[in-house]
Amino acid sequence: MAKKAAVKSSPKCAVCKAEINDKIAKYVTDYEGQRYYFCSGNCMREFSGGPDTYVYD
Numbered sequence: 897m898a899k900k901a902a903v904k905s906s907p908k909c910a911v912c913k914a915e916i917n918d919k920i921a922k923y924v925t926d927y928e929g930q931r932y933y934f935c936s937g938n939c940m941r942e943f944s945g946g947p948d949t950y951v952y953d
């Protein structure tokens with residue numbers, strides 16, 4: 897159970913920033929070559945309505 901250093905941190909919901917376990921992530925979409933994770937179908941719909949509001953920096 898050693899800590900992994902410098903591995904990508906777990907993804908966050910692109911809309912509400914909740915942390916997502918990407919092993920169980922069900923709500924995923926690709927937008928302009930970037931993968932986005934969502935905590936719920938609600939957040940995914942929110943993103944679909946205006947992805948440019950939520951794109952990662």
Ligand SMILES: [Zn+2]
Nearest residue numbers: 909912935939
């Ligand atoms: Zn969310």
